[in-house]
Amino acid sequence: MLSRPDRQADHRKPRPEPRTARARPVDTTALVARLTERDRWILRMLHEHRVLTTNQLATLAFPSPALALRRMTRLHRYGVLERFRPLRTRGSAPVHWVLAPAGAAVLAAEAGISLRELGYSHQRTLAIAHSLQLTHTLGVSDWFAALTAHAPRDERGQQAQVQAWWSQTRCQRLWGDLARPDAFGRYTHPEATLDFFLEYDLASTTLTRVAAKLHGYSELARTTGVITPVLLWVPTALREANAREALHRTWERLPDPEAVPVATAAAELLSPRPETSPADQVWLPLDHDTDRLRLHELTTAWPARTPPAVVDAHGGQTWAPVGGLVVLAPPPPTPPLEFW
The missing domain is CATH 1.10.10.10 (Winged helix-like DNA-binding domain superfamily/Winged helix DNA-binding domain)
Known part of the structure; x- marks a missing residue:
């Protein structure tokens, strides 16, 4: 799906x-x-x-x-x-x-x-x-469910994880006066950790309106001093191509374009296999002419982004996502059979 x-x-x-x-x-x-x-x-x-x-x-x-x-x-x-x-x-x-x-x-x-x-x-x-908005809400959930269930492993067998998935409601409560993402996520891969805002597009709104949201992200980055990438997910490759043109026109006119890293991907680029995931090699940074990248590889494309939280020797965090600490860890272990 x-x-x-x-x-x-x-x-x-x-x-x-x-x-x-x-x-x-x-x-x-x-x-x-x-x-x-x-x-x-x-x-x-x-x-x-x-x-x-x-x-x-x-x-x-x-x-x-x-x-x-x-x-x-x-x-x-x-x-x-x-x-x-x-x-x-x-x-x-x-x-x-x-x-x-x-x-x-x-x-x-x-x-x-x-x-x-x-x-x-x-x-x-x-x-x-x-x-x-029901279909849109469920689409975002499908996106994160696939990212969670089909997280890749590296050559040492270590698996990537979704460490945070904040809803649109929580995002609006925290940043709604400036930016309104469809979700905030933290994706941890053995090689890198990526915090991001998700814009989930079903081609139900104009691309001019989609691109205009970059102004809010620019103001959020200026106000907080935290640079968080924006990921745009669209249904088709044609929609993506048109979206990239509209986004780039707006992005290059921002006061500080480097403070708003953007990447796009199209759902139809995924293979029809059931284990496909948004972590696959489908992402294209807006400001780079490169081959498609895997989700964790986007971290190498944006050296100016704010790095994820680092735990110090006393167990404290030197930086956390704008608005608070990461919440909603994965579910606990499967209970005994009598609880089914």
């Missing part, structure tokens, strides 16, 4: 939930003995990213989609998750999962705060089912 992203037009209003028996809601104290560490990780991910599908959660945290669906269905019976399935004009959609009030109460209790302080709204959570 990463190489052939959905279009919003492929989705219609959510399919009504079938009438099935469901257990009565339980209080949060009863959930203490039922929720595993992975379950709580899922709750945190859904709070961060609003909605994830069974397939995405299976990619991120389960051995198979069948086991993911089984566990998610049980969490639905516990009352911590809610679900819906968009009606498609062709084929069928996977189950989409969102955080229920009981799940939000668990997260609030963990943090020792109220639901208001957690920032949870049941009405806003359910609104994603009808949002015109």
Whole structure:
């Protein structure tokens, strides 16, 4: 799906939930003995990213989609998750999962705060089912899920990792007065670590508008003194070629173009194999005439970028991403079989 992203037009209003028996809601104290560490990780991910599908959660945290669906269905019976399935004009959609009030109460209790302080709204959570941005939101999640699941290994067997994946909501809360990326990520490869802003494009907006966002990134870099690359992901090679022209016209007029490193890639450049990943050799820096690079190789193209955080001898960080520390580590180990 990463190489052939959905279009919003492929989705219609959510399919009504079938009438099935469901257990009565339980209080949060009863959930203490039922929720595993992975379950709580899922709750945190859904709070961060609003909605994830069974397939995405299976990619991120389960051995198979069948086991993911089984566990998610049980969490639905516990009352911590809610679900819906968009009606498609062709084929069928996977189950989409969102955080229920009981799940939000668990997260609030963990943090020792109220639901208001957690920032949870049941009405806003359910609104994603009808949002015109649903396909875009799921596309970003597909992108990070593929990057997480199919991270390459080097010749010594060391594997790359996604150490951070911040949602559009978190990014807007931190930098929305200047820049509004679709996500922030940190990708650690045995050879290099790359912090980046992701712009995920479905060809649903004009390229002039896409290019204009560089002004916000330029102002963010000037204000913070932190140079973070911007990665533009588009569906087709033709869209990429046109986008690069529009981007370059805007980029070269910035007060300090070197403070806004940009690279582009097209989804159709990926091979049709299921294990393809945004880490593959599909990236082309905007200011370099080079061959396509792998994701971690982009670090060599931008010597002016701010390096990732370095841990000192006392365990402290000498630098962290603008807005705070990296959050949302990978899921904990798979629990025993009785928890499936």
